[in-house]
Amino acid sequence: MKIGIYPGCSLEGSARDYNESVFALAKAFALELVQIPDWNCCGATAAHNLNKELSLSLPARNLALAEKNGLDEIVVPCAACYSRLMTTQYELKNHPELKNKISEVIEMDYKGTTKIINVIEWIDKYIIPKLEEKVKKPFDYKVANYYGCLLVRPNKVLNYDRVEDPQTMDIVMNKIGATSIDFPYKTECCGAGLSISRTDIVSKLSGKIIEDAEHRGADAIIVGCPMCHSNLDMRRTDINKYWNTEFKIPVLFVTQAIGLAIGLTPEQVGLQRHFVEVKLAEKI
Amino acid sequence: MARIGVFICHCGENISATVDCTKVCETTAKLKHVAYATEYKYMCSDPGQSLIKEAIKKYNLTGVVVSACSPRMHEPTFRKACAEAGLNPFLCEMANLREHCSWVHEKSESTTQKAIDIVRILVEKVKHNAALQPIRVPVTKTALVIGGGIAGIQAALDIANCGHKVIMVERSPSIGGHMSQLSETFPTLDCSQCILTPRMVEVLQHPNITLYSYAEVEGLDGFIGNFVVKIRKKAKSLDEKVCTGCGLCITKCPVKKIPNEFEQGMGFRHAIYVPFPQAVPNKPVIDREHCTYYIKGKCKVCEIVCPTKAIRFDQPDEVIEAKVGAIVVATGFDIKHADFFPEYGYGKYKDVIDGLQFERLASASGPTSGEILRPSDGQKPKNIVFIACAGSRDPAKGIAYCSKICCMYTAKHAMLYKHKVHEGNAYVFYMDIRSAGKNYEEFVHRAIEEDHVNYIRGRVSTVYERDGKLIVKGVDTLLGAQPVEIVADMVVLATAGIANNGAEQLAQRLHISYDSHKFFAEAHPKLKPVETNTAGIFLAGACQNPKDIPDSVSQASGAAVKVAVLFSQNELTREPLVAVVNRMGPPMYSTCVGCFMCQPVCPYQAIEREEYKTRDGKVIKTVAKINEGLCQGCGTCVALCRSKSIDLYGYTNEQVYTEVVALLNDY
Numbered sequence: 048m049k050i051g052i053y054p055g056c057s058l059e060g061s062a063r064d065y066n067e068s069v070f071a072l073a074k075a076f077a078l079e080l081v082q083i084p085d086w087n088c089c090g091a092t093a094a095h096n097l098n099k100e101l102s103l104s105l106p107a108r109n110l111a112l113a114e115k116n117g118l119d120e121i122v123v124p125c126a127a128c129y130s131r132l133m134t135t136q137y138e139l140k141n142h143p144e145l146k147n148k149i150s151e152v153i154e155m156d157y158k159g160t161t162k163i164i165n166v167i168e169w170i171d172k173y174i175i176p177k178l179e180e181k182v183k184k185p186f187d188y189k190v191a192n193y194y195g196c197l198l199v200r201p202n203k204v205l206n207y208d209r210v211e212d213p214q215t216m217d218i219v220m221n222k223i224g225a226t227s228i229d230f231p232y233k234t235e236c237c238g239a240g241l242s243i244s245r246t247d248i249v250s251k252l253s254g255k256i257i258e259d260a261e262h263r264g265a266d267a268i269i270v271g272c273p274m275c276h277s278n279l280d281m282r283r284t285d286i287n288k289y290w291n292t293e294f295k296i297p298v299l300f301v302t303q304a305i306g307l308a309i310g311l312t313p314e315q316v317g318l319q320r321h322f323v324e325v326k327l328a329e330k331i
Numbered sequence: 332m333a334r335i336g337v338f339i340c341h342c343g344e345n346i347s348a349t350v351d352c353t354k355v356c357e358t359t360a361k362l363k364h365v366a367y368a369t370e371y372k373y374m375c376s377d378p379g380q381s382l383i384k385e386a387i388k389k390y391n392l393t394g395v396v397v398s399a400c401s402p403r404m405h406e407p408t409f410r411k412a413c414a415e416a417g418l419n420p421f422l423c424e425m426a427n428l429r430e431h432c433s434w435v436h437e438k439s440e441s442t443t444q445k446a447i448d449i450v451r452i453l454v455e456k457v458k459h460n461a462a463l464q465p466i467r468v469p470v471t472k473t474a475l476v477i478g479g480g481i482a483g484i485q486a487a488l489d490i491a492n493c494g495h496k497v498i499m500v501e502r503s504p505s506i507g508g509h510m511s512q513l514s515e516t517f518p519t520l521d522c523s524q525c526i527l528t529p530r531m532v533e534v535l536q537h538p539n540i541t542l543y544s545y546a547e548v549e550g551l552d553g554f555i556g557n558f559v560v561k562i563r564k565k566a567k568s569l570d571e572k573v574c575t576g577c578g579l580c581i582t583k584c585p586v587k588k589i590p591n592e593f594e595q596g597m598g599f600r601h602a603i604y605v606p607f608p609q610a611v612p613n614k615p616v617i618d619r620e621h622c623t624y625y626i627k628g629k630c631k632v633c634e635i636v637c638p639t640k641a642i643r644f645d646q647p648d649e650v651i652e653a654k655v656g657a658i659v660v661a662t663g664f665d666i667k668h669a670d671f672f673p674e675y676g677y678g679k680y681k682d683v684i685d686g687l688q689f690e691r692l693a694s695a696s697g698p699t700s701g702e703i704l705r706p707s708d709g710q711k712p713k714n715i716v717f718i719a720c721a722g723s724r725d726p727a728k729g730i731a732y733c734s735k736i737c738c739m740y741t742a743k744h745a746m747l748y749k750h751k752v753h754e755g756n757a758y759v760f761y762m763d764i765r766s767a768g769k770n771y772e773e774f775v776h777r778a779i780e781e782d783h784v785n786y787i788r789g790r791v792s793t794v795y796e797r798d799g800k801l802i803v804k805g806v807d808t809l810l811g812a813q814p815v816e817i818v819a820d821m822v823v824l825a826t827a828g829i830a831n832n833g834a835e836q837l838a839q840r841l842h843i844s845y846d847s848h849k850f851f852a853e854a855h856p857k858l859k860p861v862e863t864n865t866a867g868i869f870l871a872g873a874c875q876n877p878k879d880i881p882d883s884v885s886q887a888s889g890a891a892v893k894v895a896v897l898f899s900q901n902e903l904t905r906e907p908l909v910a911v912v913n914r915m916g917p918p919m920y921s922t923c924v925g926c927f928m929c930q931p932v933c934p935y936q937a938i939e940r941e942e943y944k945t946r947d948g949k950v951i952k953t954v955a956k957i958n959e960g961l962c963q964g965c966g967t968c969v970a971l972c973r974s975k976s977i978d979l980y981g982y983t984n985e986q987v988y989t990e991v992v993a994l995l996n997d998y
Contacts, residue, residue, distance in 0.1 A: 211673030211793075229679075231795030231802070262797070 050169070051118030051161075052080045053109055055089055055128035055273075061281070062125070062273035064317025068302035069124050069166070071315050075181070075306070078173050083112050083121065089131040092240045103145065104152045106135035110163075111155040120162040122169040124302075126272035129165045130197040130205075136163060137204045165198060165207070166271050166302065167215045174305065178222060183310035185224025188327060190304070191260035191268045192216040194233050195275040210234075216301055220269055223308040228263050232256045237278040246282065250289035253278045257286065257294045266327060268298045276300060283323050297325040333458045334366035336392040337450060338383055339428070340374035340399035346428050347372075349438040350446045355398070355428075359450045362998060364458060366390045375405050383409065384416035392418065394457035398426035398450045419462035421907070421981065426453040448994060455993035459986045465904040466959050470556040471656035472898045473498060477548055477837070480508020481880055482872025482887040483661035484530050489891030490659075491539035495898050498653055499534065500562055501544045502833075503592075505610035507531050508663050512593060512687060514694035514701070516880060517743040518774035524609060524696065531611040545616055549650065551841050552936070554961060555867030556656045556903045566646040568603075568617035574641035576613045580633035581605070589621050595688040597706060598698035603633050607696065617642075657867050657894040660851060661887060662837060664873035667722045667730075667826040675721070675794040675824060681707040682801055683794060683822045685721075686740055693747045703751050705821045712755065712820035715748055716803045717741045718791050719761040722827030730827045732848070734877045737825035738765045742775045744823060745784040757784045758817055760791050760805050768879070787815060794822055828877030843868055850876050861889045866905075869893050908981040909962040910937075910969055912955045917943075923954040923976040929968035930955070937961035938968065 058066035073080045086109050088094075095102035110132060113121050123129040136159055139146045150157050164172070194213045202210045213234065217227035235256055238249030257279060260268050270276050279286075280298040287293055298321070306316035318325045337359045341347035352370045360368035367390045371379050374397060386392060395418065397409045402425040410420035426449045436442040472495050476487045479501030487497045499506070510516075511531075513523035534540055543564055550561040584601035591600040593607045600606075602622040603615045623630040624644060634642040669685050670678030682705045684692075691697040692704065705712050719741050723734040738761070745757040764786070766772045778784045789806040796802070803817040830849035838845040843863040844852040851874050854862040861869050871887035872878060878886070897903075912923050920943050930938045941956040955977070957968070969977045969984070978984055 209673055212677060229796070231793065231797070259797070 049079045049081055049118070050173075051083050051113050051116070051121035053083050053086055053089075053113075053121050053123045053128060053132065055123070055125040056091075057125050057127075057273035057277075061277050062300075064320040065124060065273055065276065065300045065302065067315070067317035068300055068306050069122075071306050071311055072170075072174060072302050072309075075309055075311065076174050076177055080122070081116075081118060083109055083118065084116060085112060089128040091127060091131070095131070095134075100148070100152065102131070103135050103138055104149050106132045107139065107149045107157050108153040108155065110136065110159070110161050111150075111153055111157045113161045114158055115155065118161065120164065122164050122166065124166045124169075124271075124273075126165065126195060126197040127274055129163065132163050133204050136161075167198070167219060168207070170219055170301065170305065171215065175219065175222060178305075178309075181309045182223055184308055186220070186304050186308040187224045188226070188266035189228055189264055190220050190225045191230040191263065191265035192220060192227050192233055192301075193230070193237075193256060193260075193268050193270050193275060193279070195237055195270065195272045196234065196239070198271055199234065216269060216271060219301060220304065223305055225269075225304070228260075228265055230260065230263065230265070232259045237275050239274055239278070242274070242278055242282060246285050247289065249278050249282055250285045253282060254286045254290045254294070257296060258290070261294060261296050265296060267304070267325075268296055269301050269304055270298060271301050281322050295323070295326075297321065297323050297327070299325065333364040333394060334390060334392050335362075335364050335394045335396060335454050335457060336383070336386050336390060337362075337365055337368040337454065338374055338379075338386075338395065338397045338399075339368070339370040339450070340379070340397065341370065341372045342374075342400060342429055342433075343372065346399070346433040346446075349433040349436060349442050350428060351443040354443055355446045355450060358447050359454065362451065362454055365454060366392060374399050375408055380408070380412040383412050387413065387416035387418050393422065394460060395423040396426055396450060396453045396457055397423065398428045398446070398453075400429040401425075401427050401431075421463040422457065422460050424453045424457045424460065426450045451998060452990040452993045455989045456986045459983070459989055461980070461983075463907040463980055466907050466909070467902045467904055468554075468556050468960050470898060470900060470903055471558075471654045472496065473653070473655045474894050474898075475500065475548075475558070475560055475653070475655040475658045476661060477658065478508070478661035478663055478872070478874070479503075479506030479534070479542070479544065480661060480663045480872060480883075481510040481527065481530075482663070482874075482883040483508070483659070484527075484534055485884045485887035486659040486661055486871045486891045486894075487534055487540055488530065488537065489888050490894050491537045493891070493895045493898070495539065495895070497537075497540045498560075498562075498655060499540060499542045500546050500548055501542070502547045503606060504545045504567070504604075504616045505606045505612070506534060506542065506544060507607075507609075507611065509687070510880060511607065511609070512595070512694070513690045514697070515743065515747060517739045518768070518770040520743070520746070522695075524694075528609045528611075531609075535611050542612070544612055548837065548840060551658075555865075555905070556897070557960065558655045558658060558867065560653050560655055560658075562651050562653060564649040564651065566619075566643075566648050567614070568619065568622075568643055568646050569615065569641045570643050570646075571612070571614055571641075573639050574614045574637075575639055576605075576615075577638065578605070578615070579636050579638065580642070581615055583632050583636045585630065585632060586621055586623055589618065594691050594698050595685070597684075597688055597691055609696075617644075657869065657897050658841065659869050659871050659887070659890045659894060660837070660841065660843070660863070660874055661871040661890075662831050662834060662874040664828045664877055665831045666828055669824055669826070671728075671826065672721060672824065674792060675718070675822065676796070680794070680796050680801060680822075681705075682712075682820065683824065685824050685826045686737070686744065689744050689823045693744070693751070701751070703748055710820070711752055712748075713752075714756045714817065714819045714821075715745075715752075715758070716791075716801075716817055716819040716822045717745055717757065717759045717825065718803075718822065719759060719825045720790075721824035723825075724762060725827075728827070730829070730848070732876070733765060734825075734828040735765070736828060736877055736879045738763075739768070739771055739774070739879065741823075741825045742766070742778040742784070746778045746782050749778075749782040749784060757782075758803075758819075759784055759786045760789055760803075761786060762788070762790065768881070789815065828873065831874060834874065841865065841868060850874065861886060861893055867897065906964075906981075907959070908964040908979070909959045910957050910964065910966065910977050910979045911959075912957060912977050918951075920952050921954045921976060922974050923972075924974050925953040925955065926973060927955060928973065929971055929977065932967050932971050934965065934967065935961050935963050937963075
């Protein structure tokens with residue numbers, strides 16, 4: 048089964064560990080992931096604040112390339128890229144007049160037939176059915192599943208999971224032996240793109256998320272978004288300084304947790320790249 | 332020869348602002364057979380009507396076309412005026428120049444032309460109108476009241492006190508409705524039970540009222556004055572005539588842990604139960620879904636202990652039919668429960684409760700005997716948060732309307748809490764305080780000023796549990812959208828009032844309309860708030876939209892008067908706009924060939940079979956016949972009839988063809 052993958056910039060940079068764990072899982076479950084050839088920026092947070100046409104054209108080009116290369120289904124591990132691609136598909140489906148215009152801009156046909164899935168849907172569809180037999184070391188930890196904003200919102204566009212209290216990641220984590228805790232911060236804001244310009248705000252907001260997870264006795268925070276990960280992990284020094292404390296809880300991508308559970312080494316799923324050391328007590 | 336009068340109304344400026352009424356008048360005056368045409372500013376007013384009446388006499392008119400608003404608005408007015416002048420009312424037609432023309436078009440030549448055309452076709456139609464006679468039908472002077480809440484009780488008592496018989500059907504084992512669950516009532520804080528239970532007893536003891544509790548309306552046939560209702564009396568599994576209501580069976584029943592509906596799930600009841608001690612009728616029923624005997628075939632403890640041997644395990648449901656002349660629908664409402672709110676925990680936090688649950692906590696007869704104790708651990712909440720508009724006024728939740736009662740009961744709840752927990756803090760998150768009603772605003776101010784309830788204007792984004800406390804995160808929009816976080820022990824949601832469970836099915840059974848929220852629809856929002864679109868069926872209480880007790884009671888009395896008005900006549904007249912199958916002499920009798928294709932398409936079951944027989948009883952021909960009592964004049968059978976044997980009085984094929992031809996022809 049050939050599935051396309053749109054990595055986006057993060058998976059080639061700050062979230063290489065995410066990329067490595069996605070491909071490690073694909074290899075372990077014999078899934079072929081084909082990168083969309085000549086893919087470009089999804090527009091990220093910048094484009095849709097400046098120019099609507101641009102913000103639709105950038106993702107549309109990637110979708111058109113997927114169509115051209117016969118990739119009927121693409122997985123988009125980055126939640127922000129996922130949101131941009133889904134939004135584009137939604138907008139162009141509901142505004143056919145835009146579709147022709149965008150086709151002209153990208154100089155390619157755009158049909159809008161590609162099925163876009165996020166990382167949890169990919170796991171659900173291709174990994175869960177074969178997971179049970181592969182689990183070697185159950186991930187027997189209490190986990191706080193943090194969805195952030197773009198994995199489930201806006202519901203109108205994504206039509207995925209429950210907006211206020213999403214469950215899909217909790218279900219996946221429970222399947223590999225984890226205990227998902229009741230985590231009220233699962234969709235609270237981490238500070239997102241303010242990571243660069245207002246690190247203090249990220250420190251405050253991400254700190255609240257981490258504090259609550261630690262307070263509830265979670266052993267790890269599980270994420271499915273590079274932005275969330277970088278704020279909760281890479282910004283930890285700033286967070287600890289802001290809160291004047293020593294938060295130690297590690298932050299793992301959902302794919303990394305599954306990798307560990309099926310017996311991949313920490314290096315194979317990129318854990319050595321984290322800023323916060325992933326020290327999980329061995330469970331017997 | 333036809334002599335038609337045309338009367339053109341300006342409707343203030345509603346018509347004359349876009350239509351040149353003078354031109355319409357001048358043009359139509361020249362039409363063939365038009366004997367008189369005139370215009371007037373308000374044709375429906377007294378001088379306007381006099382104008383028509385005088386013209387009928389002076390010009391000896393044989394038909395009248397009033398060119399004004401929709402016939403739904405004023406056709407009865409003008410037909411009555413014609414009748415007063417001696418003209419058969421069915422020789423009066425209305426040309427709708429307002430809704431069909433002036434309101435929907437800009438001022439222009441072609442708008443005036445359209446108005447002329449509309450008048451023209453009606454002039455042609457009225458020439459073919461027949462002088463019809465109204466249909467007379469008898470009235471059964473018994474009313475059916477569906478629902479035994481305060482609205483149903485009020486309506487039933489008022490009708491019964493007028494001397495008419497009433498059948499009351501209540502689907503739960505006791506009457507009393509939501510009002511019987513309430514602790515105190517706003518704005519006086521008088522005890523709900525104390526004012527309600529005497530009225531419940533009055534219903535039971537009233538010689539004119541027959542009460543069927545634990546029963547449901549299963550079907551309805553017939554029409555105003557002559558309904559036939561099918562009522563399913565669910566098996567109570569005991570003989571009510573033998574049962575004394577001693578309650579011994581209840582105390583001995585081994586199934587004890589069934590969530591009590593009356594306590595909103597906050598207490599338990601047995602499998603054989605009365606909903607609450609003051610229930611009317613105060614005799615138990617067996618809940619067959621939970622009773623051990625019905626599940627496992629063994630137990631029968633109630634039967635063994637019953638001193639009067641009243642238990643009847645094999646009692647079947649009983650379906651009875653009753654003839655009634657009018658119906659009051661008073662089936663009440665329901666509320667959204669806490670599990671509707673993902674942001675407040677989908678109902679998973681035990682101490683996030685809804686308003687009705689709080690009523691039970693505050694009620695002297697409730698699960699805590701009136702002490703405010705939180706459900707999770709029975710502790711007294713030190714901090715309590717009330718969230719108004721939980722669901723209401725929130726299109727994202729699918730409920731755009733205001734539930735109307737929540738502002739007031741939330742103020743009452745906060746007050747009751749402060750009266751019982753003096754050292755506690757009560758917070759109310761609100762959008763707006765809507766306290767329009769007699770002494771309502773003063774009541775809210777009493778809560779704020781005398782009882783020191785903290786009102787915070789803003790919404791609550793989320794409620795979650797941490798260390799056994801409920802964290803309520805909201806915003807204070809009067810302090811510059813400042814985030815507010817309250818560590819609460821209990822949260823009460825003033826959840827949206829919604830249509831009662833089963834409302835849609837009941838509406839369909841009764842053939843009454845309902846809105847997109849399944850609330851029953853009134854015939855006119857202002858002038859017919861109590862009537863439904865189906866003649867003879869009236870509304871009372873919160874089945875129409877969320878209402879408080881005073882509004883429900885007022886409307887119920889209104890509905891009762893409507894019933895009394897109906898019952899003040901021995902016969903009803905109704906418009907003869909019904910379908911008819913043609914008849915002629917032998918040997919044809921009718922062009923109807925008796926295919927009866929019309930029978931299954933009739934929505935009102937109005938088509939019957941009629942047989943023509945020889946003297947020795949041999950059937951010569953079977954033809955269709957329409958029961959004019961049942962026919963609503965929809966015309967479906969007319970369109971379907973293969974031999975064109977059916978026609979609709981008032982809208983005959985000839986009349987409609989004439990209109991079309993008039994439109995196509997020059998004039």
